[in-house]
Amino acid sequence: MRKYDLLPSIEEISIDEKITKSQQQTNPILDEVAATLVEAPMPPRVKQSHEEDDHPTAPVQSTPNMNSSFLRKIKILQKSSTETVVHANTFGSFQNYMHITRPIEKETIEKLEFIKTCTTPQLMFICGSVGDGKSHLLAYLKQNRPELLEGFYIHNDATESYSRTKSAEETLEQILQPFADGMSPTKHMIVAINIGKLHNFYIRQAEANRFNALRQYIDSLQIFETEAEKTTKTTLNYFHAVDFSKVKYYRIDQSGVSSPFYLEALYKITAPHPANEIYNAWKQDLDNGIHTIVHENFEMLMNKQVQKRVVEKLVQTIIRNKMIVSTRSFYNFIFDIIVPSSVLINPNRTGFSIQNTLPNLLFESIDRSDVLLSMTELDPLNSKGMLEDEIITNIFIHADVFTYVKELLNNEEKLMFEKVMKYAIAKGFYKEIAKYIIRSKELLEDEQSDSIYSKFIQYIYSYYKGGYEALEELFIIIEQVLFKWKGSPRDNFIYVSNEAQKDYRLAVPVDLEPKVDEDVFDSMDSDFIEASEYFLTLGFNEYLFELDLRLFEFLILVKNGYCPNLTEINQAIQFEEFYNKLVREAEEKENRFLLVHLQSNAHFEVTKPRSKFTKNKYEVRKV
Incomplete structure (x- = not known):
């Protein structure tokens, strides 16, 4: 309420x-x-x-x-307004006024200037998501830099009408036919297209074993992969692309x-x-x-x-x-x-x-x-x-x-x-x-500098810029949450599970060493960062988890004394899995555990026997 x-x-x-x-x-x-x-x-x-x-x-x-x-x-x-979709061939004075120069515009112009020097016909994709400015940029260049587009055939997938008898993929296949395997194109081409439609085209041609060279180039763009799946890019000198979907609107x-x-x-x-x-x-x-x-x-x-x-x-x-x-x-x-x-x-x-x-x-x-x-x-x-x-x-x-x-x-x-x-x-x-x-x-009024959101932003900046002092503060918070996640009977011990309804609970000792993603931590040299993700990756020992804003907000609640229920623990699945990995590591490495009788709060130390010739699997003593 x-x-x-x-x-x-x-x-x-x-x-x-x-x-x-x-x-x-x-x-x-x-x-x-x-x-x-x-x-x-x-x-x-x-x-x-x-x-x-x-x-x-x-x-x-x-x-x-x-x-x-x-x-x-x-x-x-309005999204529904017909004027929000700009055709590549039309650009009025108001659209010209609303134009905002962005780095991707400079990248596009540089590629077009290079293509203009090529004697062999080139194909350039302008790809991205719906409404991210592909058509606007094309119309702006046609109005303000017409010499860049002279000699190009331009296909704007967002505004071109399709034949009633052909699907979008069939139409695109027809448009790109000059750049199919074994063909000899006669003109430079620009295709503005949403990534989803490009993916459908890619799948269709892969099934038919066609456009192999073009599909190899699309593979090199890695636009269908997540950040974790990406590898080193390869290039083909007659295909080019700018990707609006990678543009960040904030820094x-x-x-x-x-x-x-x-x-x-x-x-x-x-x-x-x-x-x-x-x-x-x-x-x-x-x-x-x-x-x-x-x-x-x-x-x-x-x-x-x-x-x-x-x-x-x-x-x-x-x-x-x-x-x-x-x-x-x-x-x-x-x-x-x-x-x-x-x-x-x-x-x-x-x-x-x-x-x-x-x-x-x-x-x-x-x-x-x-x-x-x-x-x-x-x-x-x-x-x-x-x-x-x-x-x-x-x-x-x-x-x-x-x-x-x-x-x-x-x-x-x-x-x-x-x-x-x-x-x-x-x-x-x-x-x-x-x-x-x-x-x-x-x-x-301005955002308070000590708000949870402001703190999270500070941690993201410190993560990418190598700010050890701020990250040390964050690791202290994460460590405090670990010992409150399912409870801790004494220093350096955490409970294995949340089974508070049973007579006894088992706790394991943990030795925590802060860990970050070395490929990302301290990876930015500029005064500002345009993070590729909405989270930072960190953890203890060899185990990492992704800390995003929602999870951070919840962990702060736990740090401040809130006891999460089973449903909330399952919703914070990333942190729960991270916690369980630390527990399993302790169970494998440590030879002593703590058994707590909940009703009396009596503590019993459970150790693995030192002798190989004893019949007992564990030794128990009250501590």
Whole structure:
């Protein structure tokens, strides 16, 4: 159960308190909000549903947004928008404005420049995942560097239409026919393709024993293997590839984690730039008196601190859930935290309510995408802290809630969502106000350097950079968890199993020597790292396990005294297997064990007999 579910409802507040609140705040503020909304220029109204007006936290309906240029323009960011899939032959001024230069663009240009010097026709794959920018880059180069693509045949697998009589694999087979075994191609070729379709093509040709040279090159790319399976690459001088799936959207340095790409994309969406059609439409609406919650959410997203924290939260959920959030998915994510579902369904609504503010859309929109579903796990309302308790209490007892809210959010001049907030205060919706404030503070304040997430990021950085001091701290934590995982009857002993219901439990001695993956530890020379995985590999003696963020969070709970049950132990299977390997090693190497009688807490030392000629397998003595 979340903390905010325990908040008292309005009905649970005493009658006297209700009357006091009403006398102090309700009428003046409600009158002010109503007057302000009425004063706004009103385009001709269209009859609409009263569902929103009846919402418990919705103020008076303002101007209808059926003519909103901004709402129409911002839909460009939606995954379902036809404009999100850029054809290699089309590239408008807005796409050109939104372009962000990335290292993979430089790599692509260098390969194209090399191919232009080759007299023998070459084949180049631009491969990756859905929505990661392959088509965008091709269209950008065609618009801005047309000389690079002169003489190439370009096949964009994401946007080309297929024959109704042929499958995608058959079409690709036909396209690539000039580069089949024994053929003599006459023209350079570029094929932009998703890795899944390339894999299907590969399997089909392997079964038919065709395209052997091309399949040999695809093997050398090792794009179908995991990191552990990869070996030394080989090259063939007439095939080339750039792989968007290996692009990392974030990096880690000494100060923490960041994403220059996501931040620049977010800045371009919100910047007051002449070429930014989204911002221009937003400004045009406001000039025309069209004002909705969508416009206010966009205004909040213009705040640089909010941009920074939204991106940090996104990267955190990517690391925590090992997700891939492509460029297209990122734009869709931004759309979802600006435009509430109710406004999307019915554009005649203004959507004014606390539930539709950006902080709440970020942490409560579980049904809109996998990204936002994962984001709910980071909701600050899920954690318990003295500050949150103080905020909740003060909202219910403070004489001037509006001033208190402004002070909490460090905003002495203009409060974001001011009209919505005043209406909620006037109506006494203190529970909703508390939720909004706690979530807003999460976006307006920096991540604490001692948070579990920040610590994990520090450990990843130290692992790749060879930071022995930080890794020593991490190994101390892991060692403490080992002795609490199933319990420890005395120093240097751990229990073999969790069978606490039996009369006796067996414990084995362990001698622990820290161990890391030598191929990865201290492998980065630059000031920042772009880790290829979302975990670090470490352990004791000869046994290693993969420590990711979710497991680290759970191990910290155990370190702090939480006793995991059998289900939780089975869910943390990596650590459980690592623990069992240490137990088996001790059973094989050691000749003494500890038997503990649970009821009396009596300890018995069990040793293997030194003499080979004794009938007893073990010797037992009380210690």
